[in-house]
Amino acid sequence: MPWLTDASKNDTVTLICDRVWLAVVQRSLRPGARLKDEDLAEAFGVSRARVRQALAVLEKDGLVSLVPNRGACIAEPGVAEARDAFYTRGFIEKRLVERLCALATQADIAALRDHIAKERAAHAGQDSEAVIRLSGEFHLLIARLTDAQFLGKILRTLTTRTSLITAMYQTESTQTCGPDEHEAIVNAIEARDAARAADMMEHHLHHLESALQLHEAKSPAVDLRAALGLSDAAAQ
Amino acid sequence: MPWLTDASKNDTVTLICDRVWLAVVQRSLRPGARLKDEDLAEAFGVSRARVRQALAVLEKDGLVSLVPNRGACIAEPGVAEARDAFYTRGFIEKRLVERLCALATQADIAALRDHIAKERAAHAGQDSEAVIRLSGEFHLLIARLTDAQFLGKILRTLTTRTSLITAMYQTESTQTCGPDEHEAIVNAIEARDAARAADMMEHHLHHLESALQLHEAKSPAVDLRAALGLSDAAAQ
DNA sequence: CAGCGCAATATTGTCGACAATAAAATTGAC
DNA sequence: GTCAATTTTATTGTCGACAATATTGCGCTG
Numbered sequence: 085m086p087w088l089t090d091a092s093k094n095d096t097v098t099l100i101c102d103r104v105w106l107a108v109v110q111r112s113l114r115p116g117a118r119l120k121d122e123d124l125a126e127a128f129g130v131s132r133a134r135v136r137q138a139l140a141v142l143e144k145d146g147l148v149s150l151v152p153n154r155g156a157c158i159a160e161p162g163v164a165e166a167r168d169a170f171y172t173r174g175f176i177e178k179r180l181v182e183r184l185c186a187l188a189t190q191a192d193i194a195a196l197r198d199h200i201a202k203e204r205a206a207h208a209g210q211d212s213e214a215v216i217r218l219s220g221e222f223h224l225l226i227a228r229l230t231d232a233q234f235l236g237k238i239l240r241t242l243t244t245r246t247s248l249i250t251a252m253y254q255t256e257s258t259q260t261c262g263p264d265e266h267e268a269i270v271n272a273i274e275a276r277d278a279a280r281a282a283d284m285m286e287h288h289l290h291h292l293e294s295a296l297q298l299h300e301a302k303s304p305a306v307d308l309r310a311a312l313g314l315s316d317a318a319a320q
Numbered sequence: 321m322p323w324l325t326d327a328s329k330n331d332t333v334t335l336i337c338d339r340v341w342l343a344v345v346q347r348s349l350r351p352g353a354r355l356k357d358e359d360l361a362e363a364f365g366v367s368r369a370r371v372r373q374a375l376a377v378l379e380k381d382g383l384v385s386l387v388p389n390r391g392a393c394i395a396e397p398g399v400a401e402a403r404d405a406f407y408t409r410g411f412i413e414k415r416l417v418e419r420l421c422a423l424a425t426q427a428d429i430a431a432l433r434d435h436i437a438k439e440r441a442a443h444a445g446q447d448s449e450a451v452i453r454l455s456g457e458f459h460l461l462i463a464r465l466t467d468a469q470f471l472g473k474i475l476r477t478l479t480t481r482t483s484l485i486t487a488m489y490q491t492e493s494t495q496t497c498g499p500d501e502h503e504a505i506v507n508a509i510e511a512r513d514a515a516r517a518a519d520m521m522e523h524h525l526h527h528l529e530s531a532l533q534l535h536e537a538k539s540p541a542v543d544l545r546a547a548l549g550l551s552d553a554a555a556q
Numbered sequence: 557c558a559g560c561g562c563a564a565t566a567t568t569g570t571c572g573a574c575a576a577t578a579a580a581a582t583t584g585a586c
Numbered sequence: 587g588t589c590a591a592t593t594t595t596a597t598t599g600t601c602g603a604c605a606a607t608a609t610t611g612c613g614c615t616g
Contacts (some may be wrong), residue, residue, distance in 0.1 A: 133599095230332045
């Protein structure tokens, strides 16, 4: 998976960052999960200094929150940040597909269709990790096909944060939307219908956002209280 | 200078990052300047591990390029990256001023005019460092006034990279454009003329870009401590 | 038996030292 | 005199150890 990370570098810190990033995208690391650097150090077989660097860059990326003398944990975006993330995604991705309508080659469209095929395969195979990951990578692929390096990196950050957000605020009914909406977007791109493509993208993102319950709720509290079947009034 | 950095943290690494960032914006650290971590460590009075973390995050930000066994130096964006940066800035800032036309309060416009006044003062006072810094901060102010957190951070990265680019590719004739174009943009915003505001912004950025000669350029190394503006304070 | 304070533990933050690699300088040969 | 190989130096990469701080468990007291 040679992504738009600076992949050529054998740098260990980059590897750690990518690994954590992947774990977050695949929901194997959930928001609020503690990251003890010693554990990470042993897990990667390196010293703590290296994981510390990785933690620093991940913090700047907004993926982990790093409180001074209390260690690091996966970030828990608030509702304001969630709305901002979706707003920014719409802001960027709408223009991106518009631009792609004008510039896309046949090879690009083939790549998009190929990606959707992978999504369908993962969907059929019940591989939920792959489903989630591929769903995000679709948007990154769009960014890459437009030759917009910066926007691509930005979008990587944004999709990652979206993963965090959906992990926090999704209702259990909500599954990740299937590849159908993605396919509708690709269809619009192939038809060179910029307006429809932008509409499809906006609809898609709005669909994602509205499937969440964006209220103030602490994820650990919700998990605990709901899991134990306690009423809301009692605790704390 | 309480910027949209996570300012509240007393974290040393954040301080180092901001200091280097400021030095780059003010042109006291030019592209290609070597950053020997031991020098930085002594300059800031801390150990090398700390500056190494800072270097890691700065590298991910694209501000320094960090080649495996040869140390760190201020990044030297290529022509492709330069064009991408300007494209992305236009992409974002055009929409930003459009949005600001709809949402700006009187206080916002007053803040913008106040900022332009500062720009004029620095311009009159021949304080070229302040001129350059304030010129960039104008765009960041626009981002902040629109309540777009993400776009603000993105724009901070982009303006920084623009600083690098202009430092590399500017002709000696080129001065940083005065506050006039900024004022024109604010006038359009105050008139709630979204189309004109977007045009003004596009023109402004295009003006900046076209004033450069996009060929290869060299840049010499400079003294670290003087460039970072710390006058023997921390050295001892 | 509940609440509070204190000690024990665990985890983080910071640092200096050692090994590995690249750049520079010296020396030798043609 | 110049080029090349080798030694020398400087700088980076990595690590383990020590100090500071938060968390946990225990015991004491009311």
